[in-house]
Amino acid sequence: MLYPSIPTVPLPPFPSLAAVLRLLRRETAGGGSLLLTKQAHARAIVFGLHHHPLISSRLVTAYSLFGLPALSRLAFCDSASRNVLLWNSLLAALSHNASPREVLATFHRMRVCSHEPPDGYTLALVAKASSEIGDARIGRGVHALVEILGFGSDTVLGNTLMAMYFKCLRPNDARQVFDEIPVRSVASWNALILEHVNAGGTEHWELVREMQSEGFELDGFTFSTLLPLCAEGYAATDDLGRQLHCYILRHNVGMGSKLHIGSSLIKMYCNGGRTAAGRSVFDHELQRNVFTWTAMIAGYVENGDFREAIRLCHSMHSVDGIMPNEVTLVTILPAVGSLARLDFGKQIHGFASRRCSNSQSSLNNALIDMYSKCGSLATARHVFDDESWHKDGISWSSMISCHGIHGEGNEALKLFEKMCSLGIKLNHVNILGVLSACSRAGLVKEGMQIYSSLVGSHGFIPSSEIFSCMVDMLGRAGKLEEALDFIDSMSFEPKPSVWSSLFRAAVTHCNRDVQHLASEFLIHSEPENPSHYVSLSNLHASCGRWDGVELVRKSMEVKGLRKAPGLSWIDVNGMAHSFYVADKSHLCTEMIYKAVDCLSQEMKVACNCPVLDNEQMKREARTIQSDHRVSLTRLPGQANRLT
DNA sequence: ATAGGGTTAG
Structure with a gap:
């Protein structure tokens, strides 16, 4: 057995038990000095x-705080006398840094070797380990032991056993444990409520009332559980989220839980689209940590305010001295991709490779997605091909979509096959990824094949997004009749997105009948959406039916609908330039239009297209642009992005 | 003993 390298620090003249103990205080070890330990x-x-068991157990715990279970074990083995305290330290060290099975194995050794019986702390550690394994038989054994050893009325152990039965999917046993705890605590109730929330039922509010009627106050844990349920609150008349927030402020809830509550509140408001309310919580928080910041950044990202998200990410260090961690980076990367800020994306990549381990799939997945959205297919692929990290389902899905976005349908299909052969489970997202890759690349046959094999042989139930994608695939390829048949064959009412796909395709292929049909359905299913009226009006105009135009405009007016004109924008050297349709207001208009013409020509040559007249050319350019050069991402109430 | 922030498509 190897001893730790002994540092060459001069020993004090009279070393004593106390001096060693002082060095092994939790603060010293936890304070980060492995050398002192x-x-x-x-x-x-x-x-x-x-x-000495006291010294050796301190050593075991100290090494455990550094995440070094092998050294914890070494210190344990070296001790000649082992009492319960020492055994417990080892079990706790293994519980933090090793597998639950090792905890149980060590517990069995303790039962055989130790002349002292286990105490409550031992049993709690063992119960926790058995709950992580999730085997109810093992759990029952621990429960029996708790009773036999006379800890049956211990509140903390009761709570642990209850959580254990929940994790082993034995809710009835869990409930029985709860009912039999002689003196319950807030934690008993919190654990019960959490499980009901996770199970997706509605009884949790009833439980909260019961808990209050027994004289318990809701605490920080209770609110961390309840707040995520209130995101949609403001739409309802009673706005539960705000009510809970007021309760928290009035009762000054959260001794030692202020940070948890803060980030939960921010997330709750932002999930309901109320970023301003979330920001107000954020600004008024007396203490913020990396969770608080990440919650606020995530709120902005989720609601499409990418610039504010990036601004916050930049300022967290200067304002609060807090460094972003891996989760923060994973949160901000989609915003970077949406704004196509390759420069910032590269900075994050550099920052991550210096400060984070390279093993996190989630970070690498987010990087692939960012590079892909910034137009850097090669770099995205480079990250993917790096073999030093483990690829999960999302990694494959991201890479497949990335090739799809860049028009490389065949490469996407190749990856999809490989992904399936690796046994990665298919879901709505990765199927949609490969189908939309087929759609963009015009691989209709291949896309149909995947679809029918999944739906036909594998009993996969397609989502409405997948239906729209299939309509889009057929429509882009000009197969409008087949697209209509496909819609007919759908087993449920087509969502507006299905009709939108059909409408786009009909515009591209100049089929006015189908345009008309789709636009009628769109107006019928979303009568409050102004875009649909504008589309119909444009259709009438293109046929010279000015009375139709008039009619549509009137009905918009009656309904009080106005459509905000769409914008496209592009970042040049950190400056955003935006454009309306046929906009001529830019200082460099002439130059810009010349450049666009050149690009269109180049694209046509690249696509081997015949030279077309001016009208045809414009139409063609629009189609090609929307497929390759220009990817349009709609931001709510904002502009489109040009990449 | 019970809790807080995140990645793929559209």
Whole structure:
């Protein structure tokens, strides 16, 4: 067995038990000095103190705080006398840094070797380990032992056993444990409520009332559980989220839980689209940590305010001295991609490779997506091909979509096959990814094949997004009749997105009948959406039916509908330039239009297209642009992005 | 003993 390297620190003249103990105080070890811990260990060995159970258990715990279970075990093994305290320290160290099975194995050794019976702390650690394994038989054994050893009325152990039965999917046993706890605590109720929330039922509010009627106050844990349920609150008349927020402020809830509550509140408001309310919580928080910041950044990202998200990410260090962590980076990367801010994306990549481990799939997945959205297919692929990290389902899905976005349908299909052969489970997202890749690349046959094999042989139930994608695939390829048949064959009412796909296709292929049909359905299913009226009006205009135009405009007026004109914008050297349709207001208009013409020509040559007249050319350019050069991402109430 | 922030499509 290897001893830790003994540092060459001069020993004080009269080393004593107390001096070693002082070095092994939790604060010293937890404060980050592995060197001091090793120094203490060395001294203990030199003076034979490492046999003392108090010293050895401190050593076990100290190494555990550094995440070094092998050294914890070493300190344990070296001790000549082992009491419950020492065994418990080892079990706790393994519980934090090793597998639950190792905890149980060590517990069995303790039962055989130790002359002292386990205490409540031992049993709590073992119950926790058995809940992580999720095996109810093992759990029942622990429960029996708790009763036999006389801890049956212990509140903390009761709570642990209850959580254990929930994790082992034995809710009835869990409930029985709860009912039999003689003196319940807030934690007992919190655990019960959490499980009901996770199970997706509605009884949790009833439980909260019951808890209050028994005289318990809701605490920070209760609110962390309840707040996520209130995101949609403001739409309802009673706005539960705000009510809970007021309760928290009035009762000053959250001794020691202020940070948890803060980030939960921010998330709750932002999930309901109320970023301003979330920001107000954020600004008034007396203490913020990386969770608080990440919650606020995520709120902006989710609601499409990418610039504010990036601004916050930049200022977290200067304002609060807090560094972004991996989760923060994973949160901000989609915003970077949506704004096509390759420069910032590269900075994040550099920052991550310096400060984070390279093993996190989620971070690498987000990087692939960011590079892909910024137009950097090669870099995205480079990250993907790096073999030092483990690829999960999302990694494959991201890479497949990335090739799809860049028009490389065949490469997307190749990856999809490989993904399936690796046994990665298919879901709505990764199927939609490969189908939309087929759609963009015009691989109709291949896309149909995947669709029918999944729906036909594998009993997959397609989502409405997948239906729209299939209509889009057929429509782009000009197969409008087949697209209509496909819509007919759908087993449920087509969502507006299905009709939108059909409408776009009909515009591209100049089929006025289908345009008309789709636009009627769109107006019928979303009568409050102004875009549909404008589309119909434009259709009438293109046929010279000015009375139709008039009619549509009137009905918009009656309904009080106005459509905000669409914008496109492009970032040039950090400056955003935006354009309306046929906009001529830019200072460099002439130059810009010349450049666009050149690009269109180049694209046509690249696509081997015949030279067309001016009208045809414009139409063609629009189609090609929407497929390749220009990817349009709609931001709510904002502009489109040009990449 | 019970809790807080995140990645793929559209």
